[in-house]
Each structure stands twice: as structure tokens, then as C-alpha cells.
Amino acid sequence: METKLEQTSSDEKLEAAFQRLLSPRDPSGNPLGFKSPEAEANYKASINRIHAALQLKESDRVPVCVFPSFFPLTYSGITLQDAMYDYQKCAAAFKKFILDFKPDLQFGAVAPGPGRFFEILDYKLYAWPGHGVSAAHSYQCLEGEYMKAEEYDLLITDPSFYFRNFYLPRVFGALGGFTMLPPLTGILEIYGVAFNFIPYALPPVQNTYKALFEAGAVALEWAGVMGGMDGELATLGYPNILAGFTKAPFDTIGDTLRGTKGIMLDIFRRPEKLLEAMEAITPIMINMGIASAQATGNPLIFIPLHKGADGFLSDDQFKEFYWPTLRKVMMGLIDAGCVPFPAAEGGYNSRLEVIKDLPRGKTIWMFDQTDLIKAKEVVGDTLCIFGNMPSSMLELGTPQEVKEYTKKLIDVVGKGGGFIMANASFFDHAKPENIKAMIDFTKEYGIYK
Amino acid sequence: MSKQLVEAIVDMREEEALKLVREMVDCGSEPMAILDEVREAMDLVGKRYDEGIYYLPELVLAGEMMNQINELVKPKLTMTHEIKRRGKVVIGTVEGDIHDIGKNMVTFMLDVNGFEVLDLGVNVPPQKFIDAIREFQPQVIGLSGFLTLAFDAMKDTIVEITNAGLREKVKIMVGGGQVNDQVKAYAGADAYGKSAMMAVNLAAAWIGE
Numbered sequence: 186m187e188t189k190l191e192q193t194s195s196d197e198k199l200e201a202a203f204q205r206l207l208s209p210r211d212p213s214g215n216p217l218g219f220k221s222p223e224a225e226a227n228y229k230a231s232i233n234r235i236h237a238a239l240q241l242k243e244s245d246r247v248p249v250c251v252f253p254s255f256f257p258l259t260y261s262g263i264t265l266q267d268a269m270y271d272y273q274k275c276a277a278a279f280k281k282f283i284l285d286f287k288p289d290l291q292f293g294a295v296a297p298g299p300g301r302f303f304e305i306l307d308y309k310l311y312a313w314p315g316h317g318v319s320a321a322h323s324y325q326c327l328e329g330e331y332m333k334a335e336e337y338d339l340l341i342t343d344p345s346f347y348f349r350n351f352y353l354p355r356v357f358g359a360l361g362g363f364t365m366l367p368p369l370t371g372i373l374e375i376y377g378v379a380f381n382f383i384p385y386a387l388p389p390v391q392n393t394y395k396a397l398f399e400a401g402a403v404a405l406e407w408a409g410v411m412g413g414m415d416g417e418l419a420t421l422g423y424p425n426i427l428a429g430f431t432k433a434p435f436d437t438i439g440d441t442l443r444g445t446k447g448i449m450l451d452i453f454r455r456p457e458k459l460l461e462a463m464e465a466i467t468p469i470m471i472n473m474g475i476a477s478a479q480a481t482g483n484p485l486i487f488i489p490l491h492k493g494a495d496g497f498l499s500d501d502q503f504k505e506f507y508w509p510t511l512r513k514v515m516m517g518l519i520d521a522g523c524v525p526f527p528a529a530e531g532g533y534n535s536r537l538e539v540i541k542d543l544p545r546g547k548t549i550w551m552f553d554q555t556d557l558i559k560a561k562e563v564v565g566d567t568l569c570i571f572g573n574m575p576s577s578m579l580e581l582g583t584p585q586e587v588k589e590y591t592k593k594l595i596d597v598v599g600k601g602g603g604f605i606m607a608n609a610s611f612f613d614h615a616k617p618e619n620i621k622a623m624i625d626f627t628k629e630y631g632i633y634k
Numbered sequence: 635m636s637k638q639l640v641e642a643i644v645d646m647r648e649e650e651a652l653k654l655v656r657e658m659v660d661c662g663s664e665p666m667a668i669l670d671e672v673r674e675a676m677d678l679v680g681k682r683y684d685e686g687i688y689y690l691p692e693l694v695l696a697g698e699m700m701n702q703i704n705e706l707v708k709p710k711l712t713m714t715h716e717i718k719r720r721g722k723v724v725i726g727t728v729e730g731d732i733h734d735i736g737k738n739m740v741t742f743m744l745d746v747n748g749f750e751v752l753d754l755g756v757n758v759p760p761q762k763f764i765d766a767i768r769e770f771q772p773q774v775i776g777l778s779g780f781l782t783l784a785f786d787a788m789k790d791t792i793v794e795i796t797n798a799g800l801r802e803k804v805k806i807m808v809g810g811g812q813v814n815d816q817v818k819a820y821a822g823a824d825a826y827g828k829s830a831m832m833a834v835n836l837a838a839a840w841i842g843e
Contacts, residue, residue, distance in 0.1 A: 312732055318757075323781055325732045445735050449694035453646055496829065499689045576782050576812040581820045610812055612782045 198522025199547070202484040203236045206426055209419055212412075217419055224422035231289040231424055239524060239569045240546040241603035247595050247631030248289040249624050250571070252528075252551065254296060254611035255323055256620075257282035264321040266314035269300030272407050276414035283423050285617075286624050289605075291423045294414055298324075299407035305400040307358030310441060323613055331355045332442035334451065337458040340442075341465045343368060352442065359400075362393025428523070429477025430487040431470045433511035434463035439492045448492070452506060463510040470510075471517030474525075484524045485549070488514070494531030495554075500539075508539055519547045526571075529553060530610060537563040546603075553610040561598045570598055573609035574623055580615050584622035591623050595631045606631065639668070643675035643699055644682070646692060655703050665710040672703050676746040683743065684831045690735075693742055693830075719750040721841035724766045725776035726754030727810075728787035733780035736810045736830075740776060743830040749774075749837055760794035767800045774837045775804045777823065780811035788813075788821035796822075805840040807833060 207229055209217040219225035230245065237244035258268050261278035268275035279294035303313060310331070311317075313324035331352055332340065340347045346368045354360045365384045372381050384390050415425050432440070438459070439448035451459045474486035492498070493507035515525040528551035533540065537555070541564045552560060552572040560570055573594070578586060591606060598604045606627040639658070642651035658668055679696040682688040723744050727737050734756050741753045752770045754762055763775060775795070777788045788808050795801050808823040809832075818826035824840075827833045 318730065318732070322730045322783060325781075327732070445690075446694055449691040450698060452691045453648065453695050497690050499687070499691075502689065502691060575814070575816075577785070577814050577816045580782055580785055581816050612812075614782045614785070 195520045195522055199484065199519075199524070202478075202522050202524075203232065205482060206232045206424065206484075209424070211416065217416075219422070220420045221422075224420060227422035228419065228424050231422075232426070234289055235426065235605065238603055238605050239549055241566065241569060241601070243602035243633040246633055247599045247604055247606050247627055249606040249627035249631070250288045250290045250292075251286065251608050251620060251624070252292050252611070253282070253608065253613075253615075255613040256615055257294070258297070259321075259613055260285075260617060264314065265297055265323060266300070266320035268297040269303075269314060272299065272410035276410050280414055280418060283418055284421070286620055288423075288624055290427075291415075291418050291425050292427050293411060293425050295411050299403050302400050302403040302407065305359065305396055305403065308356065309358055310356040326440065328440075328444045330444050330447045332438075332447075334443070334447065334455065337455065337462050341458070341462050343370070344466055344469055346370075356441070359396035360393050362387070362390035365390050426483045427485045427487060427526075428481045428483040429474065430489070431474040431477075431514060431518070432488060433490055433493065433507065433514065433527075434466050434470055435493060435507045435510065436489070436491045437466055437470060438462060445492065452502060456506075459506065463506075467510045467513050468517070470514045471521075474514070474518045474523055475521045478521070478523045484522065485526050486518050486523050488525055488527040490527050490529050490533075493536065494529065494533060495535050496531070500535060503536060504539060508536075512542065515543060515548060519544060524549060526551065528610075529555060534559065540564060541567045543567060549605065551607065551609075557594060557598045561600075561604075565598070565601075565603060569603050569605065571605040571607045574607065575609050576612040576615070579608065579612060579619045579623075582616075582619060584618050587619045587622040588626045591626050592630060595627065599631060602633070637671070637674075639671045640675045640678070643672065643696065644678045646695055648695060648699055651699055652702060652706070655706050659706055659710055665707045665712075668703070668707050672700055673746075676700060680743055680746045680831075680834075690739065693739055696746075697742055718748070720748040721774065721837065722750045722752070722770060722772040723774040723776060723837055724752045724754065724763065724770055724772040725778065726758035726763065727756040727778045727780075728784050728791055729757055729759045730783045730787050731779045731781050732756040733778075733811070736780070737776075737778035739830040740778065740809065740827075740833045743834050744776075744837060747834045747838070749834075749841075760791040763791055764795060764798045764800060767795065767798075767804060772804060773841050775806045776833060777806065777808045777821070778810040779808070779813060782812060784811065784813065785817050785820060788817070788823065792822045805836075807836050809833060 211217050219228065234244045234248035238248055255265055257279045258265055261281055263274055263278055268278065275297050276294050283291045311324045311326055314320045314322060318325065336351060339351065349363050350366060354364050365387060367381050367384065372378055439445060443451060478484055478486065493503055498507060518525045525548045530553050532554040533552060534555050537560055545567050549569040549571050552570060555573065557570060557573055574587065574590060578590060594606060639651060639654045642654055655668060676696060679688060679692060683693060725737060725741055727734055741751050744751045752766055752772065754766060777791060779788060792806060806823045807825045807827050808818050808821055809827045813826060815826050825836050827836055
């Protein structure tokens, strides 16, 4: 009986989240002032379409979304570097992209991030425009062993202490002062408490905090512009229901802590430590998603999936190392009334039987090179499918090819609901007429009768 | 000599493999014989990858074992370990893109399958490929890319190779991320390979046995 009660309560939370989305509020807490009755109708229709698709039901038509990377910038003829330093220009480009193509959802303009902020903190984890790649190119992760193999116990014992004192100073040049700070958990009672605070008098620590104050101010200014854009697009009828993101614990460790080579070796050299570390950070990954949902009032939690794709791990390795903690993260989010939105980059053809072990109608899966016809068969009665117009077709194909591909997906994957027509992977370049063809054709052809 | 070392490497028993090599070196085994066994083991690892038994973790560990064994054996080598190579391949991630996981898998698989590979790394400008064609004289070029910007970078690289009058000298294969046959046609390459093993098959077909 207990499970039944919990189930009901997570259902209710999700239902409440969608009800809130249907009565949007402005930043002062008043009902959102839509620009026109039509904008309000469009906004609510889009929310209802996504809600129905999530629940594997039909609505008035197949919803259609574009979750791009930096395409809105190239479409507006500005570089990533421009967008990172001129927030208004960045917001204007993403807004123009939405208003010109009119998809059901918009996903904000936060991807470029604030350039000054990265400079102040001397962010070394990425090559970014002017810092390792040219102005127009995407930022790209500089993989490395930022966490050493012998540091697993430190991570497992106290992940936050490990991040602050070891990992962050390695990826942010300005955060060196963090290495001198004692654990916060030593601050317990009056006897000796003052000793904990001595490091804050030291110049390297003070310099780190000065950099943090400065970086925080930049981030706040940037977030204000991005939030303003979200609010404006909402009044024009385009909702953003994305709260934030979290990660599969295997990717948290494999992407930026141990690196690909490091984690692949750990599978053989220290499998127990790797498993233990993933368990240790699982609740942190859950809370990361929930916190973003609480901060924004939005339910959708993006989870980019990297190292579990076809070809990376064997089926057994996927089942042992990748899936159990990813599933726990998603279950934790679902229990809190959130909607996990994993993006299965690459192919997930060999994982379909495994990933269908999730509650029905609670997650939206962005598929890239997975065969969606097969996916519909295997996971179509469990997961909502989002995808999968290939980047190559958007950039190199013709509107006719795009329409044919879209038609096939709507006919097969859209049948009975549970499908959101969308791009397959993140892209910076495309022919605008191809994006238009995908969206307009879905709106015209994807009507449920 | 038993095939214990080959088995230890192929079964991913790293500690045992290294222990065996240390013992063999200490007993005065012929370094060439050790390296031949390593080569045999790598060939089997490559086969298991091709058969879908092994994946990235095994390739990474096999590469690590090979490097460590080379370090152990190197001081005992009196002459360079010349092995018969099937042909030469130049590989790199195209300009603007710094992703290398797929490229490294292809490099590894080509190497263990007997090709001499010159890996130019990531973010490789067209001129670097042209210089490498002139100096290294490969029969095959592999262009890797993960991002959509790689479509144009691949095309530009091939255009510049053509303009340098070198297009007829090489076969060009592309792969990685969002690359497929449509991108191959756009870039003007000779073939697209979806996996590291397909890169090996393409190179083998072009170069001949």
C-alpha cells in the first residue's frame, strides 16, 4: 500500500506542475500578461500537447520542437563570441529564432553563457571562443583526468568537499584559494570553532572570494537578460518548461572528473570504487534536478547522456555501470514530480530493452541515431519519444527530404501519441528552409483525427 | 613459449600480463618474441571488438597494456621492432573540432590491424593534412569530426587537398558524430565509415593485402 501512496503523490505533483504551467505568472507573482488572446491560446495549447505526449496520449496534433545548440546565432549572423559578450544580442537571436519558426516550446538562450564570467574565473575545462577555438566555433570540453584515480575515496566520503578543494581549483584558475579551506562539517560548536575560519584571512582565499563576487555579479546580470527573454517569449505564446539539467552519474564521473580514458580503465582497475562513487553522487544528481525545478517552477530536467551509447559500452557494462544509477536519478526526479528529459546522444538501439524499465508516461527521451521505428515498438508504450531529424539532413538535405522523413515519423512514431517531432542532436548549422519544413509540415500533417 | 601472455592481455588481466612480461624480461626472453605476442594479442582484441564482444573499455585497457609493455621491453631492444605494414593512413579531427574519442578508436584499430598510422590530432587545418600527404605519403586519409561545423571543415579540407593536386594520390574516408553518407557526398570523400572496424575494412580494401 505504501508504494501505491507514493505513486499517487508523485502523479499529483506532476499534475500540479502542469497545472501551474497553464496558469503562468510574471516575476512579481501576478498572472502573466499575454500580448494577445491568441498568444495565450497558443501557449496553453503547446503545454497541453506536451503534457499529452508525455502521458503517451494524443492531443490536437503532434507537438514539434527544436532544441538547437548555437543555430539561432548562425541564423542571425552573429558569432558565439558575440553572444557570450553581448547578452542582448544573444537573447535577440534566440527570440528571432523562435518567432520566425514558431515551435511548440523554446529552451531559452543560456547555452552560450557569459564570456566575462568564464574569464574572471579562468575556466579551463573548455576551449571557447578566443580561448582555444575561433570566435564562431562552439565551446568544446578539454577532457582530462581532473580527478586522479587515487582520489575516489575522497569523492565518496564527501563529494562537496572534494569538488571544492580538489576539482574546482583544477578547472577554474581563479579558485585556487579553495584548496586552503577546511571542510564545513568541522564547524560544530563553540570550542575551537574559530579555527575553521582562519583560512579566510589568507590572501589566496580572499582573492578567490573577490573573483567569486565579481563573477557572481556578471552571472546575475546575464541571467537577468536571459530571464527577461523567457518572460517575453512566454507573453508571446512560447513556453519554456525546462528547469535545468542533471547527469547520469557515470557521465558525471566520466565526462569531467576522470575523463573517458580514466573511467574506461576504472571499469577494470577499480570497479568497486567506481560503483561506490556513482552511488555516492546519485542523491546529489537528483537534488541538482529538483533544485532547478524549485527555482524555476518548471518540471523538465534535461539529462544529456554520453558514455552509455551504442559502441561505448557492452550490454553487460551498460547494465552494470551505466543504467542502475541513471535509473535511480530519474526515479528520484519522477518522485519529486519532475519530468526527466534524457538526450540519448549517438545510438541507443542496443539499450531499448533496458531503458524501458521506467514508469509509464513519466519521461521524455530525445533520440539521436536510434531507429525510432524500432524504438516505438519497444519503448513506445513506456517513454515519450522526442526526435529525430538528423543534423546532416537539416544542414545538407532539401525541404522535400525533410518533409518525407517527418511524414514517416509522424505516421509510425506519432501513432497513438507519445511523440514529439524534433531535431535528433544539437546543431549549429542548418538550412533555415529545412527547419521551417519540419515545423510547418508537422503542424499541417501531424493533426490527430 | 606458452601463450599465457596473449591470453592474459586478451582476457584483460592487466596485472597478470605485466607480471608475465617482467618475468620474461628478467629471464632474458627475446624482446622481439614478447612484442610479437603483444601484437598477436592486439589482433585478437581487434577481432573481439569487430565481433561486438569488446567495446571502448577493452580498447582503452588494451592500449594501456601495450604502452606499459613497450616501456618494459624497450630497454632490452637492440634493434627497432620492424613489422611488416600493410599501408599508411593519415588521420585527424578536422579544423574547429577538438573531439577525439572516435578518432582514437580508429587509430587504435588501424594500428592493431597492421597499418602505419600518422595521427595529426585534433583541430587540424587543411594545410597540415596536405603537408602530411607530401611527407608521409599515405594511401588513405581519415577525417574525423563530431560537430556540425565538421561538415564544412571536411569539405574545405578535401577541396584544399584537391587544389594542391593531391586528391588522386589518396582515398579519403570520413566518420564521427553526425557524419553519414549525406555528409560524405557533400564533403566529396570516397567513403563514410560508421565504426572503427569499418575504417579498417575501407583502408584494407583500398590498399589491398
